[in-house]
Amino acid sequence: MKFTGTDSYIATDDLMIAVNAAITLQRPLLIKGEPGTGKTVLAHEVARALERPLIEWHVKSTTKAAQGLYEYDAVSRLRDSQLGEEKVKDISNYIVRGKLWDAFTADLSPVLLIDEVDKADIEFPNDLLLELDRMQFYVYETQETITAVNRPIVMITSNNEKELPDAFLRRCFFHYIRFPERDTMQEIIDVHYPDIQKNLVREALNIFYEVRDVPGLKKKPSTSELLDWLKLLMSDDISPEVLRNKDPKKLIPPLHGALLKNEQDVHLFERLAFLARREQGN
């Protein structure tokens, strides 16, 4: 059982090693990286490549660790008791399973994605230490212990908004997805848009890396933005010549909205492009 990338996801060597180590040793894999470099997509692709079900747990600032295990629905039990329903006698009818429970009891060991773990409260990762380590937890209401039948493959993504506690980190493998180099980027584009014209890609990549190199951008465009932009260029039938067009009147690339997400960045880019063109003119 090895992950070697898929037909729609290009994995670098170091990423493959990290994923395979996590799969082999059955430990969680923590993935960090610039936004838009494919952290979340990785879990989807691993699940697809290994033909496992994917269970996604998207973490928000209000998410509590206990919600991933189970929740006790006291309100509906109260209502049922007033209505005199029979099932009220069994408390387990009111235990709502969380994502971790689902993952632990699945027949085929699934891929569990805990997305954006840094968005939650600072105590969130600490509350999951034992659960992720031993892959078991205790349900107080029914006094039973849920143990993973097949240990799931756990993938955790983080955007670095908060530091994660050391004890948590120690239990994970870690991989930082670096921004892809030009060659890797070309491969990624080939995988996503196989019929796109070669020279369009070349011109687009030129512009893309130029934009990324602009000093002082608040948000640098990343892989997912490049892919969106290429899609737009294709659907608008923009020819490579237009991209190569160095007409000083058209300073910034067409459909730049897909690349630059901040009006200050657009202004900055316009200004720099203007200066650059003026120097060329002289």
Added chain:
Amino acid sequence: MFFNLFFELKAAKVPVSLKEYLTLLEAMSLNVAEYNVENFYYLSRSCLVKDERNLDKFDRVFGSVFKGLEPPDNPDTAEIPEEWLRKLTELHLSDEEKAKIEALGGWEKIMEELKKRLEEQEKRHQGGSKWIGTGGTSPFGAHGYNPEGVRIGQEKSRHRRAVKVWDKREYRNFDDSVVLGTRNIKVALRRLRQFARQGAPDELDMDGTIKSTAKNGGWIDIRMRPERRNTVKVLLLLDVGGSMDDHIRTLEELFSATRTEFKHLEYYYFHNCMYEKVWKDNRRRHTEHIPTSQLINTYGPDWKLIFVGDATMSPYEIVYPGGSVEHWNEEAGQVWMQRMLDHFKHACWLNPVPERHWEYTPSLQMLQQVMGHRMFGLTLDGLDKGMRSLSR
């Protein structure tokens, strides 16, 4: 196995624990790395490093621990010196250049010299004028300027494996000591938080409502409470002009991050050192200023005081009355500094000058003394330490 790597990492202050080391050994015994050096590098990195800020440190340690390690599956590069020597055949020289070689003593002498230096030299080398490496002026090495140079290892495709992945040190940027961007600053500033519920009650207090409803005998009794907010108060004093112009970009980023992060933020400017006045608008600094004593009277001791400045000036500006470069100050800068520090218990100084240069600037040392060693570099690491010291 790999004890050296583990302890060297510890020594280099990469936080590694026994648990992680055991994980690595377990992974090795399960043959995840498949006896391949590069895979071992990736695997150990994934096991032992948990923060991208430490990746560069890891690369350096890995490089020094496994110095001379070569992938065994590639005999071409296993014996580098031979390969280097073979490169000689690729040397294309004009007659002129050959004449110059004669000046050095001819082919044999150069080759002999090369062998000798290869023996003497142990490390990869860059720059300089004697050792073999890249970018230098020694007769041996790549990308050099010496016309009779022996070109070694310049052809990239063939020697790609010789330049080891960890030697590339691609993670340099994530090192802690790197100066920061707005986003990083915000995250670091979040250490400085003091939550409290103050102001108008506009949030439903669920627990309170249930409790008071129960007390009320089942009649609903809704309780409201104010939202939880960060109530930390920050007084930011920024050094402007003169030598601070070099750091203007860092300062802009820090400023924009603090503005959005703290609700209670006041800022004033000063030049070089604190004196009896500060100002709010740099364009009218000479006409509209505020007495420093007014700051002390306006803001309570619960405000956190942050100085930002390079603390680089003439020592007179701190010690002597009248030392200021801009005006006549009746009292010395350190008197005013001390007054501020006596009032504001929580204070720190952030300095954009790289920490390794600090010891060469006497005024900086003096202010460090005045601050009671609460001066920190304006890097992610320094900011973190600064915020910790403020919340103490």
